[in-house]
């Protein structure tokens with residue numbers, strides 16, 4: 001039975017991915033900081049597939065390597081790692097940002113992803129052919145926008161780290177993909193605005209954002225491609241989202 005480790009399974013893409021992979025009969029290793037949400041998922045999905053929940057902060061490298069170093073036999077070898085845990089903070093311009101918010105994004109989106117990848121690599125290498133690392137990047141890693149600052153830069157790291165990993169993993173059979181969504185309706189904006197439900201609702205109102213299930217479907221597709229195919233980067237936007245014109249600073253007249 002194939003197994004998938006999903007970071008950030010308590011919400012959004014991670015939770016939807018847990019549902020999608022469970023539907024296909026995969027064993028699940030689900031992580032996140034909110035234990036009660038993990039337990040709720042476990043009690044629902046363990047009726048169908050083996051589920052292991054790990055209450056983990058991806059920023060804690062020791063806890064990550066201990067937990068992944070002690071995975072029980074039925075979940076090994078690991079077929080797929082979904083590096084999904086992440087967040088954006090501080091939608092305001094750089095010059096107004098609290099430095100702590102930048103550090104939190106770096107510690108989670110970069111250091112956390114690296115912690116989990118390092119600990120999971122031996123488990124994926126034990127699987128070899130057909131194994132995958134699916135990293136949640138973002139359109140923000142490729143395209144700049146006001147207020148994107150460290151969030152976008154952290155997702156550019158995710159892309160380049162994935163490409164470099166591919167070079168090192170050549171010959172092992174382990175695949176690496178940067179899955180880069182655009183606007184998707186999850187708890188992402190609620191987190192970014194530190195709990196401003198109105199701002200979150202306003203962002204998604206009157207348009208048709210991606211849904212978590214859309215991304216879960218792509219994750220499942222990537223994880224089940226024939227073993228000789230590696231999609232390096234998959235960027236997905238809602239049809240109702242596109243780029244904007246360059247901004248120009250003009251003299252007042």
Ligand SMILES: NC(=O)C1=CN([C@@H]2O[C@H](COP(=O)(O)OP(=O)(O)OC[C@H]3O[C@@H](n4cnc5c(N)ncnc54)[C@H](OP(=O)(O)O)[C@@H]3O)[C@@H](O)[C@H]2O)C=CC1
Nearest residue numbers: 008010011012013032033034057058085086184186187188
């Ligand atoms: N929604 C969007 O528009 C887009 C999102 N993304 C990316 O997709 C990923 C998932 O986001 P999305 O589902 O939208 O957002 P959600 O806020 O709905 O989910 C984020 C998940 O990350 C987990 N998480 C956050 N910080 C940590 C941490 N320190 N340790 C462990 N888990 C953590 C949360 O779990 P818990 O709080 O329980 O720890 C939660 O399960 C992120 O990497 C995000 O950057 C990319 C492009 C678009």
Ligand SMILES: O=CCS(=O)(=O)O
Nearest residue numbers: 138139140181182183
């Ligand atoms: O990664 C999230 C999508 S966006 O807010 O940067 O467009």
